[in-house]
Amino acid sequence: MKKIFLATLFLLPILLFAQTKEELIKQVKANPDKTETLKIIQKVGGYTPDYKELNSLFKGLDKSVRKSDEGKVFERYIKTLERTSVGKKAPGITQFDLKGEPYSLSDLQGKYVLIDFWASWCPDCIRAIPDLLVTYNEFKDKNFDILGVSFDREFAPWEKAVKNYKLDWKHISDLQSWGNAAGQVYGVKSIPQNILVDPKGIIVARNVHGEELRAKLRELL
Structure with missing residues (x-):
């Protein structure tokens, strides 16, 4: 899914005009002594960040940047991505x-279980619903379910969206928008985003959508 809503730990500075990943990486390596470079590394990660790649770029920064307040926050983000990568035990989630x-x-x-991070105010999440319904209807009777985790802040629009779009799976939220506790635990900085967990609670895929997701489920089920 190319079109997304992206929220970062930091505000993206004016200098980020690069269009390709390669150009961004060059910017990172050319500015290892600037805290602003942390923002560029996050942009390198994009929608599907690879914690190994981000960590490698982070380790290449000057110590003064890595040990800064911003650097410590970013390092925690990388560790969060590592803890929730494929093959890891899925952290617990409990919300209302x-x-x-x-x-x-x-x-x-x-x-x-597909943990689906979304929100009623997110246009790309709404556009993804028809395809998600196709997936749910194909696999709901085959030991598969969806857990919707909403990044809404208001109850009414969240409830309305679930009813209007006939999203018949389980839905939870803490109504904290981007501060959603589950989103923090899973390092979610963009929506729609998802995590696929197996019956033993192990993460088997991250950010798979559409036919790619259905192909993965056919393989597993």
Whole structure:
């Protein structure tokens, strides 16, 4: 999915006009002594950041940058990505559902679960719904489910979107928008974004959509 809503840990500076990943990496390597370079490294990661690549670029920065407050925040972000990469145990999630009751990822243990990070105010999330419905309807009776984690801040639009679009899977939120606790734990800086977890709670894929997701599920199921 090319069109996304992107929120970063930092505001992107005016200097970021590069259009290609290669140009961004050159900028990083040319400015190892500037804290602004951290913003460029995050832009290198884009929608599907590779923690190994980001860590390699981060380690190439001057010590003064790595040990700065901004550097420490960015290092924690990289570690979060590492902890939630493919092959790792999925961190627990517990938030309130639309009935105001606590609901956890562990309540779906034993199934393949797609943790879907989205929001009612996100146009790209709404555009992704028809395709997500196709996936859900194909696999919902094959030991597969979806857990929607909303980045909404207001209850009413969240509830309305779930009902209007007939999203029949489980939905939870802490109504903290980009401060959503689950989003923080999984290093989610853009939506729509997802994590696919197996019946044992192991992450088997990250940010797979459409036919790629369905092909993965056919392979697994």
